[in-house]
Amino acid sequence: MKLLREIKKYNLSNLIIHSYQGCHYKLHIYKKILQENDIIQSMSRKGNCYDNACIENFFGHLKCELVYQTYFHTKEDLINAIEVYIYWCNNERFQHKLNNRTPIEFRCTA
Structure with a gap:
């Protein structure tokens, strides 16, 4: 298996x-x-497509903004790029829906 x-x-x-x-x-x-x-x-709950909506959204952005635009020579290169991307998304990427704050800034003020 x-x-x-x-x-x-x-x-x-x-x-x-x-x-x-x-x-x-x-x-x-x-x-x-x-x-x-x-x-x-x-x-996920039976018949509830919204359970996976936020992670599906994240993976959509990850693929469009990183994976489809980059050639990775090794699996380690891919893993490192994903780690950098996740850090950027949480700490540096401003989001309009969070009043132009990063997710970390938003969570710290909530």
């Missing part, structure tokens, strides 16, 4: 894995593998 190989390859304990309520994510063997490896399973 590919999932088990990936879990063993990387240290994924304390990971939270989020998915929709597809039948393969509800399988007993899938849940058991996650539990045995200290991975927390999170599922």
Whole structure:
């Protein structure tokens, strides 16, 4: 099983894995593998597409602003670029919906 190989390859304990309520994510063997490896399973509510809306929005921006515009030579280059992008989004990127503040500034004043 590919999932088990990936879990063993990387240290994924304390990971939270989020998915929709597809039948393969509800399988007993899938849940058991996650539990045995200290991975927390999170599922969206049944029939509620809004549960994933904010992360889908984030990934849309990530792909358009970073992934589709850059060629990555190694997986490490990709990981580093994503870390820089996430830092930029949270600490430097002003958002109109947050009264032209960064998410960090907004959270600190809330």
